[in-house]
Amino acid sequence: xxxxxxxxxxxxxxxxxxxxxxxxxxxxxxxxxxxxxxxxxxxxxxxxxxxxxxxxxxxxxxxxxxxxxxxxxxxxxxxxxxxxxxxxxxxxxxxxxxxxxxxxxxxxxxxxxxxxxxxxxxxxxxxxxxxxxxxxxxxxxxxxxxxxxxxxxxxxxxxxxxxxxxxxxxxxxxxxxxxxxxxxxxxxxxxxxxxxxxxxxxxxxxxxxxxxxxxxxxxxxxxxxxxxxxxxxxxxxxxxxxxxxxxxxxxxxxxxxxxxxxxxxxxxxxxxxxxxxxxxxx
Ligand SMILES: [Zn+2]
Ligand SMILES: [Zn+2]
Numbered sequence: 001x002x003x004x005x006x007x008x009x010x011x012x013x014x015x016x017x018x019x020x021x022x023x024x025x026x027x028x029x030x031x032x033x034x035x036x037x038x039x040x041x042x043x044x045x046x047x048x049x050x051x052x053x054x055x056x057x058x059x060x061x062x063x064x065x066x067x068x069x070x071x072x073x074x075x076x077x078x079x080x081x082x083x084x085x086x087x088x089x090x091x092x093x094x095x096x097x098x099x100x101x102x103x104x105x106x107x108x109x110x111x112x113x114x115x116x117x118x119x120x121x122x123x124x125x126x127x128x129x130x131x132x133x134x135x136x137x138x139x140x141x142x143x144x145x146x147x148x149x150x151x152x153x154x155x156x157x158x159x160x161x162x163x164x165x166x167x168x169x170x171x172x173x174x175x176x177x178x179x180x181x182x183x184x185x186x187x188x189x190x191x192x193x194x195x196x197x198x199x200x201x202x203x204x205x206x207x208x209x210x211x212x213x214x215x216x217x218x219x220x221x222x223x224x225x226x227x228x229x230x231x232x233x234x235x236x237x238x239x240x241x242x243x244x245x246x247x248x249x250x251x252x253x254x255x256x257x258x259x260x261x262x263x264x265x266x267x268x269x270x271x272x273x274x275x276x277x278x279x280x281x282x
Contacts, residue, residue, distance in 0.1 A: 001253065003280040004090055004099040006083035007035040010076060014262065015102060017269045025273055031280050032096065034086060050078035051085055051126070058133075059125045059156065061113040068120045076104040077120040084123030085130055087256050091212060092135045098247070098255040098279050100272070106260040108150030108167075108216050117148065124214045124258060125156045128163060131212070138162055141210035144169075145197075145239060146218025146260040147227030153216070154179055164208045166200055168193070170229070180204055184221075187230040194238055201246050212254045213247050218261030219271060225262055233271060240275045255279070 005026070007019055019026070019033070026033050056065060068077060080103035087099035101123070109119035124142055131137040141164040142157070144150045149169040157163040157179060164178045173183040182200055184193060205213070219236055220227035240257075247255040257275065262268065 001097045001280070001282050002030045002032065002095075003276065004032045004034060004087055004096040005276060006087050006099060006101040007033065008076065008079035008083060008102065008104065009035070010102075010104040012104070013265050014268050015104075016265055018102065018272070021269050021273055022276070025276055025280065028280055030282070031276075034083070049082060049086075050075070051082040055085070055126060055130060056081065056121060058129050059112065059122060060110070064113045064115065068115060071120065073105060073120060080105045081121045081123040081126055084256065084258055085127045088127035088131055088212070088214075089135070091254050091256055092131050092137050097253045098244070098257070100257045100276050100279060101259060102272075103259050106146070106216070106218070107258060108144055108146060108153045108260060109148070111152035111155040115152065118261070119152060122152050122156060124216065124256075125153065127256075128214070132162070137211050139208065139210045140164070140212055140214065141166070141205050141208060142214045142216060143201075143205070143243060144216040144260075145221075146216055147221035147225075147229055148218075148261065149181070150216065154181075164204060164210060166204055168197065168200075178208070184229060189230070190232055190235040190238065193231065193235065194242065197239065197242065201242075205246060206250055209250060211251055212256065213243065213251060215243055215255060215257045216260045217257050217275075218259075219267055220261030220263070222262070222264075222267060225264060225267070227261060233267060236271050237274055237278070240278045244278060 090096040109117040110122040221229040
């Protein structure tokens with residue numbers, strides 16, 4: 001059992017306490033830290049390279065990539081997607097069992113030719129394409145517990161029988177091929193959400209038998225956050241246990257957690273180290 005942490009130094013408030021907040025975790029023998037090489041920062045033992053343009057073009061249109069470049073966030077965007085791709089490659093090749101990816105820019109609002117809501121590229125989609133092409137892996141599941149609907153991920157996989165996408169959000173429950181939306185009502189209790197998730201995992205993920213699970217994890221549905229649906233911070237810890245157990249049951253624990261929405265620094269500071277500890281627990 002080994003856990004990778006993929007990190008790049010980001011501007012902004014929410015991850016200001018990292019990587020220092022990982023002290024005590026990074027020292028574990030089965031935890032490996034991969035960070036981006038920035039000239040202004042001390043080097044760690046592993047470097048994370050930005051993602052090549054040709055890899056991105058397999059998922060996103062040239063016009064969209066130009067529009068992303070024009071936002072001024074392109075460097076961070078490349079490192080975010082690179083972290084997800086590197087994590088996926090190491091989990092697929094069994095170098096790591098699971099991984100936590102600190103993205104600066106999320107995934108799920110980025111489609112083939114559109115982006116928004118703080119998402120610029122769809123790192124999970126890019127990684128899945130690479131694993132299918134270069135590693136011969138075939139079947140994947142993406143679980144999305146960010147508070148908002150993953151319109152980009154939905155679009156990219158709605159006609160793909162090899163990728164199961166389960167989105168929990170306020171939108172109505174519906175299914176299309178291997179895309180499933182599960183309605184989460186406002187002010188839901190942790191236990192009710194967890195019960196819905198367990199049912200969905202039994203009904204959809206287990207029979208699908210993915211080789212790797214991606215988890216688009218956002219904490220923006222936590223009380224006081226911008227997508228508040230009434231969840232207390234504990235919810236995320238319980239969900240981590242649940243999804244780790246699910247991965248252990250069906251795909252030898254292979255799981256990639258991608259940080260998505262949420263902006264409170266104190267929540268990131270308290271939740272992320274606890275979650276990585278669970279991932280790394282033997
Ligand atoms: Zn969100
Ligand atoms: Zn949704």
